[in-house]
Amino acid sequence: MDHRPEIAFYAEKCTKNADCVEVCPVNAIIIGSKTHIDRELCNRCGKCTEACVTGALKKIGNVYSVDEVMHQLLKDKPYYETSGGGVTFSGGEPSLHADFILEVLKECKKHDIHTNIETNGYFNWEKFKPLLPYLDQIYFDLKIVDQKRNKDLLGGDSQRILSNMDLLIEHNAPVEFRIPLIPGHTTDDENLKSLVRVLKEKGISKIHLLPYHSMGEAKAERICSPLIDLNQKPFDTEQLNGFQHMFESEHIETELYR
């Protein structure tokens, strides 16, 4: 897991004026017929993004203090109040920054702001538990039940995720479970059946379904994402309805994101 900011390159905006090359401390920028950043060399210091005047280089991810974050969050407070909205901690995996988030959460509660966190469930319970008193909602992703398949694809132990589910339920946490529907990975019969089994075992009667989409592909290219290209087509409406029916026939209520 990489915590550093990403350097995004918008090739269509680049004028090849080489300001970035001058400031890059590690010589990672190569200007030529196919201008690019040598991602192996790049240390993500972001100096190039400051030097770039064309908008071709952008740093994604900034370091903020708790006060700075709160200053931004409070600007939209009136909108949270009228829309029933609030602040959602998302990622990456926000629980990796549990200490920081705890401080922000405390501030949010001081200002009566509704709070939510999106997690993959693979967190350290001891780190996560202190957040609970300050969270109004938890979105918990369920992907793959089988231990081996989970390990191979996502690199963690699915048992830890399942045990975190239990702990949250035990603590009466305001948790809502979500299943990302990823073609070829989470939607095969075997995994879906296992998911249904887990949900039933734990007495969960409602889930959110998040269909895979490919809207992030343009961004992946800009940051030379090391993630594998799934090379999948999003599900069509009929397929999505099918998943919905499958869960509902098992008496599990669904909310499908379209």
Added chain:
Amino acid sequence: METTAKATATIISPRLNRLKEKVLNYPPSICPERALLVTKYFKQKENGKKPMVIQKAEALAYILDQKTVRIYEDELIVGTTTSKRVAGPIFPELHGLPVMEDLFSFSDRKINPLKIHKHEKTKLLTEVVPFWLTRFLGYKAMNGLDLIKFVTDQLNPKFYLINETGGIGHLIPDHERVLERGLDGIKEDIRVKLNEAGLSESARNQYEAMIISCDGIINYAHKYAEKAEGLAKTENDPGRKAELLTIAKNLKHAPQKPAETFHQAIQVVWLMHTAVFIEGLDNGISFGRMDQYLYPFYRRDLINGTITKDKAKELIGCLGIKSSEIIPVFSSKISECHGGFLSGQAITLAGTDEEGNDLTNELTFMMLELMDEVRLRQPNYHARIHDGSPKPYIDKIMSNLVKGVNSPALYNDKVIISSLKKAGYSDADSNAYATLGCVELLSAGKTFGSTDAALVNIPICLEMALNEGRLFGDLMRKGTETKPVDDFKNIDEVKAAFKTQLQFVIDRLVKVLEPIEIANRDFHPTPLTSVVTQGCIESGKDVTSGGAIYNFSGVQGVGVTDVGDSLYAIDQLVFQKKKIKLSELVNALKTNFKGKEKLRMELHNLPKFGNDMEDVDALSRWVTDTYYDSFNGKMNTRGGKFVAGFYSTTTHYSFGKMTGALPNGREKGEPFSSGIAPMNGADVLGPTAMFNSITALDFERAHNGVNVNAKFDTATLKGEHGKMILESLLLTYFKKGGMQVQLNVLDTEMLKDAKIHPEKYPNLLVRVSGYSAYFNDLSPAMKDEIINRSCLNT
């Protein structure tokens, strides 16, 4: 500023559907009839001996008597401003001459082509043009060198665009008085004043002219009644025959006598509307609070059992479609400034009574339904919103907006009422305010506000401030002398120089407007408009002489945020970071960044207004405050204050063309930001950040109104949830001090355009799946997917 016509809505009434199709399929045209008739009247030598106000009244009566009477199939509300279905008349005595300047190119021009027959052109050229060449309003307002200077200046407006040389218009007739008293009753009121002892000559003439205008309209109504009777005689369909007889009966009775039925009331409103158009100026004549003044008629008919809800709605729909028959005739130069056949015929919905109680009623809802069902260019529906607005009302507005009706525009009572009080309106009149034209604010039937007197190019004042009072590349000084750039020691000194230049331009504008106001008074009094404007009968004065209860001149500022962002850029690069000397920056501006593309991009990519950044927004706020201050103590010749507004129609393009490069990275000749909006594409942090920047400005001093546009794609606003989000967004923006907002929900065509011209829609937010993304950040394939999705949605 106008909603686009879309053919997607379902129409409940087949009649409205048929009427709408007829209007949509008629090519926008020019009708020479009014021009020929008015010329014929003024050519009569003996007429010229009469007082001007009498001549004007007689000319109007003559036009109304002689113009072609048209009653179209299916119509229940009749009366036209021209002899063609969808057309504009020409006002040769006003702006008519500059319009006829491009008589030959109307049909082929790129912006808003207008159809006119060859023989009609010839007639205009031989019978109309020669006569008015030395008699039109602008000519009479000025003489000699002043006139030449003025005409050349206004052919390509640089510093300001003056609209008053084309007459004033921009009012809401006091329909209530005509409905209640009838023209006979009003004539009695006038006669009482006429018989008062010690009446001045001018008041006597005014009253006599008012009576002539009233009689002219009574005759106009009777001519239509006769026509309807004639048509009824030959009509075979018994249903239509009965309708024609009702039309005849209505017009024989009203507006001469007080209206008795809902149908009559709507007919009176439309007839008066067309007559005021024909008299004064074909622009900005609005209907005011129609759901209010029609309501007593509706209630009465409903209780009597003489009308049904559907019938009432159909009648309102008939009037709405008639308003889309009206086309303003602008020269191509002016079309560049006011594109899209702009003729703001506004209807104000709901709001409060004089004490602040909510007034939403059944008619309000009918109009909300009609804007969805009919979806035509006009009228402009404006919905008043306040803390006590009922939930179903807000709900219906939101469902219209999420469906892509793009109507109504929303007006925030809290800010507007407070603003109007500050402008000098009584508490009661402020509470009962109405909207006019595009976004203007006033008291219906009481204000003669010249709300569109002029528009000012604000950024050109910065250009002059950076060049000792000269435009870049000019030797002659068009502004006033301010310091050379090398002497500016900090941003405050730059701001001071800008302020001096702006004040110089405003002082000159007010001075140039004076003879034009006087020419309107002396050569274009409008006795009919004065009959329907409170204060004029009481005072014996024409509206153009200050007879109305409230008098103002509204002057719009254009390019506010361009200047705010430019000041920020100068401060950052020159004074804070000291990266460049001001003189170097100005030299780059003078050469339009030639060889300095890098500098331009650096300027362009600096933080901009629209992202909720306090230090950036503060400078735009300073520009608006300075603009308000520049009108302090300025009065027009009607005894009214000059008031500021912020909307640009399409002058942000035309002024942009005349203005040099700016420190915000905008190149020479490029458009400014529209209205009070952020620089195109500069707001990149989403709608709440944009709204927060906008509410950083003080709108309580924008007495003339402002325009704020927000764009969304259909999917963002989908379903009940989308509706709730939109409601929250807009109402919170109002709570934070927003004055007005108008929504654009983008349809498929616009999204396709956004793919081809990304630069036009850089901040377009689209719904992806559970979240929103910037359209331009998507790959071409993804863009296509969004476009396809929007096709499926409609």
